[in-house]
Amino acid sequence: MVTERLTRAIGRPVARVMPFVGRGYTPARRMIVELADGSKVFAKQGMNEYTAGELRREHENYLRLHGSFMPRLRGWDDDGGLEPILVLEDLSGAHWPPPWRLDQVHKVLDTITAIAEQPVPDDMPALMVEWVGGGWNAVAKDPEPFLSLGLCTARWLDRALPPLTAAAESARLKGDSVLHLDVRSDNLCFSGDRTVLVDWNHACLANPEIDRAFFLPSMHAEGGPAPEEVATIDPAMVAVVAGFFACRAGLPPVPDAPGVRPIQRTQLEVALPWAIRALGLGA
Incomplete structure (x- = not known):
């Protein structure tokens, strides 16, 4: 059944379907697909309501946006239910960091600039500002998940929370440039x-x-x-980043995605000291 759907999506005969493991935090099914001519593509298949919705949003963005910074779209098959299939170029042979070289870091930063300079599609959604910027307000309402991480004392949080919150609230989040909004090593490669x-x-x-x-x-x-x-990042934006992870890393595990909270904590362990330095808060 999957082979038939992949053949329909790609428009070319499929010879073999191999499971792909090693990246991704959702239960979406990932596959390397070998075609009859020996070439390969990468496919993702939805497995529940969440992953189906995310794949449909991703496919829409492949139709909206174009650039060398995006994988080439190879096919799409929508069953109208929980298992749509998105087919992209196979990047398994590319370099996926880490390790990081300084020139690669600058390439990513330059690519973010190139993405932001893309023509703006008429139907591209705007950022949900509170989802990104409301982290320290969430910590203020319920500090226990954050404090349970052991990264600071309650006394320190009482002192630091007002300037962290004020800084995050002053950050300029709205804009009319295209963002990827999930730039991490598991979401980028060099080909x-x-x-x-x-x-x-x-x-x-x-x-x-x-x-x-x-x-x-x-x-x-x-x-x-x-x-x-x-x-050079605006200190207010650094406070936003730290708050985003601070209000999430100590929450219960995400169903079907147990790796999310650990990676959020890992990023918080960098972002919080960075915010402290940027805002001059002291230890």
Whole structure:
């Protein structure tokens, strides 16, 4: 059944379907598909309501946006239910960091700029500002999940929360540039002279500094340079990044995606000290 659907989506005979493991935090099914002529493509199939919706949003963005920073769209088959299939070029042979080289970090930052300079599609959604920027307000309402991480004391939080919240609330999040909104090493690779970002389901319109700021903690956590060494980011935006992870990393595991909270904590362990330095809060 899957082979038949892949053949229909791609428009070419399928010889073999192989499971792909190693990246991704959702239960979507991932496959390397070998075609009758020996070439290969990559396919993702929805497995529940959430992954089906995300794949449909991602497919819409492949139709809206175009550039060397996106995988080439190879096919699409929508069953109208929970298992749509998106087919893209096979990038399994590309370099997926880490490790990081300084020139690669700059390539990613340059690619974020190139994405932001794309013509704006008429139907591209705007950023949900509170979802990104409301982290410290959420911590103020319920500090226990954040405090349970052991990254600070309640006394320190009482002192630091007002300036962190004020800074985050002053950040300029709205904008009319295209963002990927999930720039991390597991979502990007280097293929020849291309820097390619995958998983375009969150793409929206906002201030492109959001993509730059959110990329830097994950890169540094993987052995790359400190954020301040490669980019100048508004301290208010740094507070937004730290707050985004602070209000989420201590929450219960995400159903069907147990790896999400650990990676959020890893990014918080970089973003929080970065915000402390950027705002001059002290230890």
